[in-house]
Amino acid sequence: MIRRKHIQYREGQWFVIPLRAGGYALGTIVRGCNKTKGGLGYFFGPKYREIPDDKVIWEKSPADAILITWFSDLGIINGSWPLLRSTRPFSIDDWPIPKFGHKDPLVPGKGYIREYTMDAYGSWMLKKESIVAVEEIIDFPEDVFMGGGAVEIKLTKLLSDE
Secondary structure, three states, X not given: OOOOOOOOOOOOOEEEEEOOOXXXXXXXXXXXXXXXXXXXXXXXXXXXXXXXXXHHHHHOOHHHOOEEEEEEOHHHHOOOOOEEOOOOOOOHHHOOOOOEEEEOOOOOOEEEEEEEEEOOOOOEEEEEXXXXXXXXXXXXXXXXXXXXXXXXXXXXXXXXXX
């Protein structure tokens, strides 16, 4: 039996995501850690030809994110999403859990705004849900949990014009 080295990461950890059409996107985990098997990530462009350096990490802010989503850490664990070393300090207050939007699949025009919080064990929990018209959730990140492959595909599409 082959034993894998246990990869540990933490909130504030930066990593790269290989795009399906070549190149890389940049991501950081802002909630969760290796014990929670994923978490909330902020993902950034532009499409990088090579793995970006620490200088690029210092230039990113939450407002620059092109995707904010709950995601699986399998890409980090299996090494296909390399972790980056960074000197940038992490403050949880600078990287909020945003409100998320969700379309009701059974009722056209009905949407939800969802707010989450983290419990003492690092798991996210629904704190508040409001029913709204679907037009009101357009500017909110979609409330969905994405596997690693789905994150790669979504980022590839978002960065395909670059």
